[in-house]
Amino acid sequence: MSKPNIASPPASRGMTPEETLEQQLTAMLNSPGEEFSVATYLNLALDDSGEDLQQRMAELALQFQLSTQSCHEEIGRIGAELQAILPRCHADVGRVGVGLDGMKQDAAALLESTSMKSETEEEVSTSLETLSTLHALQSNFSRTKEILTAAATWDSTLSSVAPLLAEQNLTEAVNALAQLENGERALRGMPNPEERHESIAKIRQQVQVLLQPQLKHALQNMNTRLAPLQQCVSLYMKLGKMDALKEEYVKNRPLAVHKAWFDYTPSYEPTGGANAAALAEGGGTDALRNQDKVSNFLTWLPGWYETVLNLITEERRQALAVFGPTMVPEICTKVIQECFRPILPSFQSRLESLYSAHLTGPSKGSLESICAVYEATLQFLALAYENVAGGWLDLMESSNATNMEDVNGLGLYKDMTAFFFQVASPFALYQERLSSLETKHSSVAAKLVADDIKQAVSAVSEGGSADLACLQDATDRLKGLTTFVFPLAEGALARFELMNGGFHVEESLTSVDGLIAGHASKIASAIQSLSSSMTSNEDKLADNFDDQHVLCALEVLKVAGSFKRRMKVFEGKTQERIKVLAERMAAFSAKEKKIEDTLSGAAKTSSDGPFTLPDALSVVEIDSFLTKAVCGSGDSHVDEDANNVTLELLQRLAGVSTDSAVPTETPVVLYKEVDAAMIALTTSCHAFVYDVCSAVPRKHLRGISTMASWKEESGNDDLASYGTLPQTYITQVGEHMLALVQALEPFASDAEALSLANEVMDGVRDVALQYWREFLASAGSMEKNDEIVKTLMNGEEILDLVISAIPHEEDEEDEEEDEATRASTAFCNAWLDAVGLSVTGRLLERIMRIPQLTSKGCEHLSSDLNYIVNVFSALGLDGHPHPLVSHVAELSTLDGDLFKERISNWDRSDPTQAAMQCIEQRVALMRGVH
Secondary structure, three states: OOOOOOOOOOOOOOOOOOOOHHHHHHHHHHOOHHHOOHHHHHHHHOOOOOOOHHHHHHHHHHHHHHHHHHHHHHHHHHHHHHHHHHHHHHHHHHHHHHHHHHHHHHHHHHHHHHHHHHHHHHHHHHHHHHHHHHHHHHHHHHHHHHHHHHHHHHHHHHHHHHHHHHOOOHHHHHHHHHHHHHHHHHOOOOOOHHHHHHHHHHHHHHHHHHHHHHHHHHHHOOOOOOHHHHHHHHHHHHHOOHHHHHHHHHHHOOHHHHHHHHHOOOOOOOOOHHHHHHHHHOHHHHHHHHHHHHHHHHHHHHHHHHHHHHHHHHHHHHHHHHOOHHHHHHHHHHHHHHHHOOOHHHHHHHHHHHOOOOOOOOOOOOHHHHHHHHHHHHHHHHHHHHHHHHHHHHHHHOOOOOOOOOOOOHHHHHHHHHHHHHHHHHHHHHHHOHHHHHHHHHHHHHHHHHHHHHHHHHHHHHHOOOOHHHHHHHHHHHHHHHOOHHHHHHHHHHHHHHHOOOOOHHHHHHHHHHHHHHHHHHHHHHHHHHHHHHHOOHHHHHHOOOHHHHHHHHHHHHHHHHHHHHHHHHHHHHHHHHHHHHHHHHHHHHHHHHHHHHHHOHHHHOOOOOOOOOOOOOHHHHHHHHHHHHHOOOOOOOOOOHHHHHHHHHHHHOOEOOOOOOEOOOOOOOOHHHHHHHHHHHHHHHHHHHHHHOHHHHHHHOOHHHOHHHHOOOOOOHHHHHOOOOOHHHHHHHHHHHHHHHHHHHHHOOHHHHHHHHHHOOOHHHHHHHHHHHHHHHOOOOOOOHHHHHHHHHOHHHOOOOOOOOOOOOOOOOOOOOHHHHHHHHHHHHHHHHHHHHHHHHHHHHHHOOOOOOHHHHHHHHHHHHHHHHHHHHHOOOOOOOHHHHHHHHHHHOOHHHHHHHHHOOOOOOHHHHHHHHHHHHHHHHHOOO
16 A cells, blocks of 8 residues: 655654654644644654554544544633623723723813912912002001100100109009100100110119119018019019019028028137147047037038928929019029028038148048038938929929920029039038048047057067966957958048049049058057067977967967958958949939030930930939039049049959950959058968967077087997987977977867968968078078078978988878868968978078087987977878988988088089088088098
8 A cells, every 4th residue: 555645745853763653643742833734743643654544543533533622612611701701891991981081070170270270379469469568558557656656655754754753653663664665666766865765774773773672671571471572573574674683582582591500600629729739638528529519510400401491492382473483493593502602611611620621730520520411411412403303393394384495404404513513512622632631530540549459469578478368368459459440441431432432543542551551560560569579588488388378379360360351351342332433423424425415416316315304313413423523623644534534444443344344354453552461461470370389499499509419429338228319309399299289279170260260371381481591591502592492491392302201191081071170180280380391490400500410419310300200200291201301310320431422413503402412511511521
């Protein structure tokens, strides 16, 4: 059968041989419409591929039928949708047509109104010109009427004034004067103006002269009748002389307050001349009398302040009735300022009588009285501000504040702050000189305490070194006087906070530092005096030595410990106070900045808004203003930004970073002089305890260098065959060291006493340092470096340099021991270690001063040193016995040749080995080994 060819040849599709006919036909059916060709499809389908053509034609017909049916269904669905959409489209077209008709009508109306407007503007312009002409004509007629009326009535009005003044009819006279002034204004530009001015000035002067008696009479009787005063206010207001009336009113208002102030007239005695000498001789009576004066004034002053406050409260009511609501704040402010204006010199004199602000010469009273008056004044100022500000706030809340110029109260605030400075001005000199006055004031109390301290220890020297009762009494009195200075220092700090508010902080801290350091130095001197008295007769102290001597001596550790502990607390309180002052200063600076922004207009854009008058000010806020006004501008080392400089200084002293409110890493030392004095006090306490605890060893070691036993020759007696026994002096030392344990334990068992003593236990080993210096000097060493001396004294670094040393066994801690037992043991061991080191150094120093050692003497020395080694071994102290003790014992019996070889092997370039060589050379010299 031949292959049919339909319409066109088959298109080349580039198909691969692997594709089947079905896949090719399916791909052609799925191809886009523009690429599908029926002829191509039929040619491909009818291609002779070995299949039945009839079957393929049937399949194709079936596929075409299915496709045709699907197309008919799609066409039917689209037609149904179009039938549903057409009615809605028709409705939308109708609505659009209606809208277009409306827009057409609006456009026509706009065109019509535009044409009418131009016609109306022409008519209005003509009407305005007519009205302007009529108004100008009316003004000219009115002006003409005023001029004609003034000219017609001038002579009659002028002639009527004289009879009115003669009849004392001031109300009508003032009305006539007002009429003349109005007429003069109307007649300006007319002839003879000088004559009219002269007439008005003459009448005004006559009216004022006649008004003065009425005003004075009204002011004198204003407490009973206000009507005459109100009439005067009305007349003065018409005259335009309200300032003169307010001035007279303000001067007369506080007369009763002034009288109450000057009626209080205590008899103040001068502080110089003969009275100063009398004060020095019989100061007790005068001081008591002056104390009564201070007490009376402090009792009277709050009552007088209460009188002023009552006057201001009454003034708010009276000013409202006399002057009207808008003048109440101004009148109240001026009245309260007038209450203090005449009395300020007297106030200053009374403060000077309480306590002088001058740095030279004696002063009665105390600085506390000035601060008490200042504090009472601050409380009064806070109440006065609340009273005056309350009147302004009441006015602002009423309907009478519509024409107020001071809408935010800034003017009243500035007036009140000026009033604060006015009232506190007598205290300015005290605030500026506070640190110097504080030093002067505290020196009086410090001198009294110093005298008590001196008297407390003087009885010991009078009673003798062995008098336990005197020693116990002295230590008890010292304990009571040790912390006496801290209430004085806390008072000084409180006065600094009150009077300076954070300014001049370095000067104030220096004053307090000197006060506390001076007291610590007095305590240290007293303890040194105790030590000198106890050791003035060492033999007597050693012969009468008892455990009670040790307990009494240890009491001074409680003295130093309580002082140091109290000092830590005080320093912490100081930092807290300074931190509070820094926060207070920052808050006040923010308020000042807000006021400046309000004045400059910058507050309108500020997030906080403009300044608003506070209804009340606290005592702290008023104090911040006063201290800034007096002390803030007085720092010579700062510029106009003084407040920020002082604020940064306060933050640094408080241990707070200036960038954020976090503690700084480096601790700040507030009281440097106290730190140095504390070291001196601790050292004196250590020395005193050591002097008492080592009295017995010092006595027995004092003369051993010249003992005859060192030169003793070997004998053939029977006793020598039993060996050489320790000599008496060393057994006395050893027994004392063993007994010292029991002497220390009672004190260490007291938890409170031990807690105080541990505050000052640092550096206790330094009591032995001097004896080790003397030891090296006696051995012929020229070493002056304390580090080398400490190296030899500690002994740990020379263990490899000595001949033999007893190894130190580390004590195993008993887990069953409680904390109190461990603390007690540590305290006892610390003092046994310090005394043991000093005794060892003293013993070695005395040995180095022995002129000669025979072989028998070497045996004695070896026996003595071995005994003391055993004693220290029995004590079980860390670092004891000292390696040099056993080393010298070995050197005393070492073979001469070995000894010489050992000496020659030292490295003198090393300071420690050079010192060791000097020691061995000295022992060799004593033995005669050359």
